[in-house]
Amino acid sequence: MPSNDTNYAYVRGEILPLESASLHISDLSIQRGFGVFDYFKVEANHPLFLNDYLARFRESARLMTMQLPHTDEQLREIIHELITRNNMPLSGMKMILTGGYSENSYDLAEPSLLIMQQPLAMPGPETLGKGIKIITHEYIREIPRAKTINYTMGIRLIGEVKSKAASDVLYHLNGAVSEFPRCNLFVVHQDGTVMTPDSGILLGVTRKNVLALAEKKYPVREGSVTLYDIMQAKEVFLTSTTKRILPIVQVDDTVIGEGVPGPVTQTLLQDLILLEEVDRKLQKQL
Ligand SMILES: Cc1ncc(COP(=O)(O)O)c(C=O)c1O
Structure with missing residues (x-):
């Protein structure tokens, strides 16, 4: 059972309860649909095949001319912090990197990094x-x-x-x-x-x-x-x-x-x- 009722997410440098986790409307994901993400499974509180997902996330960012602002070590730390706080043993973890808060709704800005954990239903x-x-x-x-x-x-x-x-x-x-x-x-x-x-x-x-x-x-x-x-x-x-x-x-x-x-x-x-x-x-x- 979850240790608390709150689901936490990481948004632009902060870990926040999900209900207060949001982006400003100037973000390029909202303005132009510009962003990449990745999604891995957490089973018994362990992220599966995490190295592969981190590498693909970084490659997707590169292909879209963005750079992930964090090292793999820093991403792992955030992921483990969320796993501990959320205590959702079987779940999916989504990492999203968007074009950021754009001045003119078109040019790239400092990217927004979000990480969130969601319940997961496997095929029956x-x-x-x-x-x-x-x-x-x-x-x-x-x-x-x-x-x-x-x-x-x-x-x-x-x-x-x-x-x-x-x-x-x-x-x-x-x-x-x-x-x-x-x-x-x-x-x-x-x-x-x-x-x-x-x-x-x-x-x-x-x-x-x-x-x-x-x-x-x-x-x-x-x-x-x-x-x-x-x-x-x-x-x-x-x-x-x-x-x-x-x-x-x-x-x-x-x-x-x-x-x-x-x-x-x-x-x-x-x-x-x-x-x-x-x-x-x-x-x-x-
Ligand atoms: C376009 C596309 N192809 C294939 C896959 C399957 O990839 P994976 O096995 O890493 O989940 C995904 C995953 O969401 C996808 O978005």
Whole structure:
């Protein structure tokens, strides 16, 4: 149980109760939608795979011509302070870096750094047991390697996803698929090769972990994946920090394989859960 009812967040140098954590309206995130973020999971009060998320956060800032004002050590200190104060053993932690309080609502200023912790719900056994349906949409993110705060297309498509009784939407361009608004894609080819796109995507931390696990058991290929590959696939699944691995059993009107989660998907999910445990134990020893 939380030690208190207050959730704390870090905002521009201060740790504050969430209800008083706010930005001025001149911030470039509000004025121009300019900012980057990252998001990692906290399990049993341990931030999982934190080095990878900190490195990606810094890289996203660099790609957007911003510089993170803190060292990794300073970020870790803030993160651990929030974990202690909030006491939310299973949660998500979001770090956001925006363009700052702009004088003229356009030029970059000293960036605003925010860090907040939120409750997290992982997919339940029913979703994992049945798998999900997805739809496809022609689109590619503007700066795919940066985790920007711009989710305009994904949010615009929520209504269409729901109206087609789907759970998510996969982006593609000229026949090549890339990613979901918030997840990466994997395909198990008829010959057993585990494939995942390598361009037009955010380099997901879960994707990296799943690739490393898959390489131990299956042939693996990072490269172009087409809509045709998906429709012909034995198995399809998505990966992300909040979902781990989620089986996909239908893409638009096409049923994938037998229409049920496949063995490679299920094996990799179990391997990923074990890898998270290893990371947690490793951090306990530090
Ligand atoms: C655009 C995009 N692709 C992929 C992912 C999955 O990345 P990760 O596994 O690090 O959560 C995310 C995560 O939010 C994302 O925003």
